[in-house]
Amino acid sequence: MNACCNSHTPTGSAPTTAAGAPGTGGNGTLPAWLADVRFDANGLLPAIAQDAVTGVVLMVAWMNAESLAETAATSRAVYWSRSRNRLWRKGEESGHVQLVKEIRLDCDNDVLLLKVEQQGGIACHTGRQSCFFQRLETSGAEPAWVAVDPVLKDPESIYK
Numbered sequence: 065m066n067a068c069c070n071s072h073t074p075t076g077s078a079p080t081t082a083a084g085a086p087g088t089g090g091n092g093t094l095p096a097w098l099a100d101v102r103f104d105a106n107g108l109l110p111a112i113a114q115d116a117v118t119g120v121v122l123m124v125a126w127m128n129a130e131s132l133a134e135t136a137a138t139s140r141a142v143y144w145s146r147s148r149n150r151l152w153r154k155g156e157e158s159g160h161v162q163l164v165k166e167i168r169l170d171c172d173n174d175v176l177l178l179k180v181e182q183q184g185g186i187a188c189h190t191g192r193q194s195c196f197f198q199r200l201e202t203s204g205a206e207p208a209w210v211a212v213d214p215v216l217k218d219p220e221s222i223y224k
Contacts, residue, residue: 095136098129102174108144109174113154113187116165116179122187123195125152127176132167139164141178158222160184191217 103109107129113122125143127135131151134142141162145152155161162180169176188195197213 094129094133098133100173101129101132101169101176102172103129104174108146109176111141111143111176111178113141113162113178113180113182116181120194121196122162122180122182122193125154132176135164135178136167141180155183158184158186158189160186160222162187186216186222189219189223191215191219191222 101109108126110124111127111132112124114120115122126146127142128144131142131144134151141154141164143152143154144150161183162178163183164178164180166179167176168179182193185193187193188197190197192213192215194213197211198209199212201208201210
């Protein structure tokens with residue numbers, strides 16, 4: 065067994081139908097392959113977006129069964145916004161769409177990796193390439209988070 069993985073065997077406990085499930089719009093049957101995905105008690109799982117060419121981790125978001133099914137069908141990243149309680153089609157406001165080149169599921173079937181082509185080169189709402197732009201600096205008397213990646217575009221001009 066791989067050391068990264070829990071000792072359980074995935075049971076396919078995720079529902080294959082979405083009627084009445086939170087965030088699915090009650091649109092009926094979802095694809096059977098979703099049964100292998102282990103969503104949490106809220107019907108969500110984390111999704112890591114990674115640049116398909118450079119390997120840079122761009123962001124982490126949440127997906128539900130409906131957003132994952134739409135992502136697979138359209139090859140465009142669709143997430144579940146917990147704050148807005150609705151589907152979030154990445155780039156719908158900013159134009160910074162993520163074209164999905166590959167979707168991978170981790171060994172426990174409860175985390176997704178999306179290898180994407182980031183349109184516009186900006187994934188973060190702060191106007192940076194990646195949401196992971198802060199580094200913990202420990203060389204001073206007190207550790208501190210420091211922004212180490214540049215703002216590529218003023219967020220005020222992205223979101224109007």
